[in-house]
Amino acid sequence: MRKVLIIGLLLFGLKLSAQELNCVVFINSAEIGVSNKKIFDTMQNDIFEYMNNTKWTSSVYRTHERIDCSITINILEALSTNSFRGSLQLKISRPVYNATYTTSILNFNDNDISFSYEEFQPLVYNENSFDSNLVSLLTFYAYTILGYQADTFGFKGGENFFKLAENVVNVAQQGGGIGWNRIDGNYTRYQLNENLLSPVYEQYRKTMYEYHLLGLDRMVDNTREAKEVMSKSITDLQTLYNERPNTFLIRVFFDTKGDEIVDVFSDGPRIDTSKLREVLSRIYPAFDEKWKELKI
Known part of the structure; x- marks a missing residue:
């Protein structure tokens, strides 16, 4: 009985100490010829440990509450034996309430990163001084992951x-690295x-909140009403487009949600999507062929 109690307490402690992120990490070094390929295995492991074992908040996350995300770093050039240039892709997803479905909330490509990496040297972030571009990149994206997830549960929840x-x-x-200025x-x-922090682009964050919490999360209760909310949340982006036609965040939204939008509004029960399709074609014509799949 005592052993069972001890094991139970240990398991409970593990649940309470679970960190915030469930981050899959992949380093792709296929594009370069480096004799010591083992360095990329060590790098991948170190980044995995940093993202998943760092305590990013003061909140308690249970294991099933950890945020699903992935980081893929494509190494395109070895500038030296321990200095590299490449790109990074970040993906974040979250479960939909009362469903087996998970929804992508961010799919972002950072096309120009550079950093140095020393094998077996601990990755440590100092919030007051610059030490490592790699650690800065990872820390930036960790907080961005937390912010995006929180924004889907409350308007500006990730502020x-x-x-x-x-x-x-x-x-x-x-540090003078590209992408920070x-x-x-x-x-x-x-x-x-x-x-994300500018009041000018608040509509994007409002759309993220309404689309997910007031739309997707309520599909199980009232699918038609949830779709109406989602449709309005998307068409409301037109206001932002009218003020800032080349808004970066509109591209980010549709790169992430484009396929899902078509899937949701092509399935039953149907609602009138004529206005939605018109707005989509206007504010993001790059996906015009995709938008034609929407049934009016």
């Missing part, structure tokens, strides 16, 4: 996490974070 990510951006600028071009980490 504090995005501000923590902003601090990472500000400190990382000391306003002048580094479009579709960068800087631009993603700046847009």
